[in-house]
Amino acid sequence: MKVKDIMNKDFTKISPNDLGGEVVNFLYRERKHYAPVVDNRGKLIGWITVLDLLAGCKHSKVEDLMLFIDEIKILKEDDEITDKLIEEMIKNEDIAYPVVNEEYEIVGTLSVFDLLKHYYKVSTLK
Numbered sequence: 001m002k003v004k005d006i007m008n009k010d011f012t013k014i015s016p017n018d019l020g021g022e023v024v025n026f027l028y029r030e031r032k033h034y035a036p037v038v039d040n041r042g043k044l045i046g047w048i049t050v051l052d053l054l055a056g057c058k059h060s061k062v063e064d065l066m067l068f069i070d071e072i073k074i075l076k077e078d079d080e081i082t083d084k085l086i087e088e089m090i091k092n093e094d095i096a097y098p099v100v101n102e103e104y105e106i107v108g109t110l111s112v113f114d115l116l117k118h119y120y121k122v123s124t125l126k
Contacts, residue, residue: 004077006118007099007108013038014048014062021058023048034109036098037066042105044098047072075099077107086115 014023014035027035027050037046046066056065073088075097088094089112096111 001081002077003075003079003081003099003110004108006081006114007075007077007110008114009108011036011106011109013042013106014066016045016061016063016066018062019058020053020056020060020062020065023062024050024053024058027053034096034111036106036109037062038106044069044074044100044104044106047098049095073097075110077101081115089115 012027012030012032012035014026014037016037016039023035027033034047034049036044037048039045046063046068048062048066052065052067073094075085077099079085089097094112096109096114098106099108099110101107
């Protein structure tokens with residue numbers, strides 16, 4: 001099974017120029033805990049979580065609070081969902097990862113909730 005088979009394709013994107021306080025309010029309204037940070041071409045440049053925002057100042061720009069792409073795990077849409085990937089998510093207590101295509105354009109997110117929904121659906125079909 002591939003990442004693209006399970007990932008969320010209807011996801012929230014954040015600009016590096018957004019203010020932290022505005023993003024906190026937006027994520028709260030959307031009931032999200034994380035979001036990819038993208039440039040004006042849709043390329044992934046970072047990742048922001050609610051914890052990153054809470055640790056920062058509400059007047060800071062997202063680019064000052066986000067984790068950069070060399071600090072996060074990034075999945076490609078054709079990566080396989082493996083036991084190793086799931087074990088890594090559990091061990092690191094990672095809630096979600098960004099998913100990119102070959103051009104590093106963000107195409108989705110894969111969260112523990114996406115995995116749970118998939119495995120629940122599969123188990124109830126039996």
